[in-house]
Amino acid sequence: MTGAGALLLHAGPALARAADAAAPTPTPAAEPKLLLFWFLVGVLGLVLLVFLVLFVAIVAQMRPQLRRVYELPSVRRSWSGKVLGLLVGDPTLVRGEVRDEILDHDYDGIHEFDNDLPPWWKYSFYVTILFAFGYLGYYHVAQAGQLSHAEYETEMQQAALLVSPDADDPTKLTTYEALASAADISSGKTLFASNCAACHGQNAEGKVGPNLTDEYWLHGGEVNHVYKTIKFGVQGKGMVAWKGKLSGKQILQVSSYILSLQGTKPAGAKEPQGEKEAAAKPVAKL
Template sequence: MIRPHQLLYGAGAALLVAHPALAQAAEASALAGTDTQRTLLWFVLSTLVLVLMVFLLLFVALVAWMRPQLRKLYDLPTVHDTWSGQVLGLLVGDARLVQGEVRDELLDHNYDGIHEFDNDLPPWWKYGFYATIVFAISYVTYYHVLKTGQLQGAEYAAEMQQAALLIAATPDDPNQLTTYQPLLVPAELSSGKSIFATNCAPCHGASGEGKVGPNLTDEFWLHGGEVNHVYKTIKFGVNGKGMVAWKGKLSGKQILQVASYVLSLQGTKPANAKPPQGEKEAPAKAVAKL
C-alpha cells in the first residue's frame, strides 16, 4: 500500500528531475517570444516606410500633373505675395520662401570701388537663427532655472555609479579595495625588488627616485600610499597617466611583493630624487627594509 507521504516524496522527486527541463523550455519560449516581437517590429516599420514612400510618390505625381493649374493660381496678384502663395511657389519652382528676394540695390557708399548690395538675409538663415534662440532659452530654463535635467558632471557621476553597481564585487573589481597587509619577510621583499627593477625602474628609477613616473620614496602620493592603494594602482594602472595595468602580467602575489617593496623605500632619500607630487600622507605602518 502506498502511503500519502510516499506520494508526496515521489511527486517532489519528479519535480526536481523535471525542473531543468522546465527551465530550459521556459527560456526557449522566452527567446522565441523575443524573436517574434523583433520580427513583428521590423515588419511594422518596413510597412510604414513603404506606405510613406507610396504617398510621397503619389503627391509628387499629383503636383506634376496639376502644375499648370497651380502656376496660374500662383500668378494671381492676390495670391503671389502672400505667405501661402510663397508656399505654393515651392511647388511650382519659385523658392522665394526659402531663398528670399534678391533686390540687388546698391547702397550709396563704396570702399575702393567695392559696392555693397542691400539684400536681406535668406529666410532659411533667419529661421535657423530664431531656432537657436528658442533652443538656448529652453536649454537654460530646463537645465539651469528649473534644474530638471542633469548637467554633464552630474550625468557622468550617475553613470559611473550605475556602472559600479553592475560590476561584481570580486578581486578583479577595481572599485573594491583589498585588505592585504604589507609583506615583511626579506625574501618576499627581495622578490618584489627584482620585479621592480625589471618592470618599474624604467619609469620610477632604480631606487624609486622617479623619472617619468613619480618619486616613490617620499610621503607624497597621487593615488594613495597605503599598501592596498599601491596594490590597486599597480594592478589596474591609471588611465591617461602612463601607468599601465599589470593585471594579467603579474600574479596577485607578485603585485603584493612589489607594493610591499615600494613601501620599504619610504624615507630612503636617493640622489636626484624627483620633487614631490600628490598629497602628503602619514607614514604607513612600519615595514621591513632590505
C-alpha cells in the first residue's frame, strides 16, 4: 500500500499537467463580437439602401401629384414646400430666390441685382459661428483641450522618448569645440586629402561637393554641425557617412581643418551654396 501511495503521489502532477494540456484553449470573445458588429453594420447598410431605392421609386411614381401639391401658393412658400420642391426639380431651397430685380444703385454703369445669398452659403456660415462658440468654450473656457503650443510641447516630449541617448543618434548635436593645435590641424589636413579631396578638391574649393572655404553652408558651418555632417552624411546628396571609417577624434580633426580654411579663397573655387554663416575659424597654436 505504501508503494502504491507513493506512485500515486508522483503521478499526480503529471496527470494534472496532461489534463491542462488536453483542455481546449478558450477562444477570445472579442473576435465573435467584432464579426457580429460588422454583420450588423452590413445589414443596416443594406436596409438603408433598400429604403433609399424604394423612396426614389415612390417619388418618381408620384412626381405629377407632388408637382400639383407644390404649385399651391400656401405650400410653395413654406419650409416643407421648399423641401418638396427639391423632389420635383425646384432647387430654390439650395439656390435661393433669383428675382433678377435691379436696384436703384448705379456705380459707373454697374447695376446691383436684388437676389438672395444661396441658402447653402448662409447655413454654412451659421455652422461656422456655432463651431466658433464651441471651439471657444472647449479650448479657452473649459480648457478641456490642448492649444497648438501645448500640443506641440506634448508631441516633442513624446518624440524625445523615441530618441536614442547614445552618441550614434543623428538628431543629437555634440558640444565639441574646434581643435586649434598644429598637430590636430595637420592630421585633419592629411585625413581630408585622403578621404574628402576627391569630392571637395585638394584645397576644399569644391568639385562634386560644395566649396568649403566660403561663408555659405548647406548644413551649418559651426564645428558641431560640420562634425555631424561628416559623421552621418547627407542621404540623397552624395555625402557618405564616415562614422564607420573615421574615429570621433579624426572626424573632429577634419572638421577643425575645414574651418581653418575659411576665407582662403583658393583658385577655381566653386560658387557659394546654401546659407551665409560666419563659422568660427580655429587658430593653430604653434
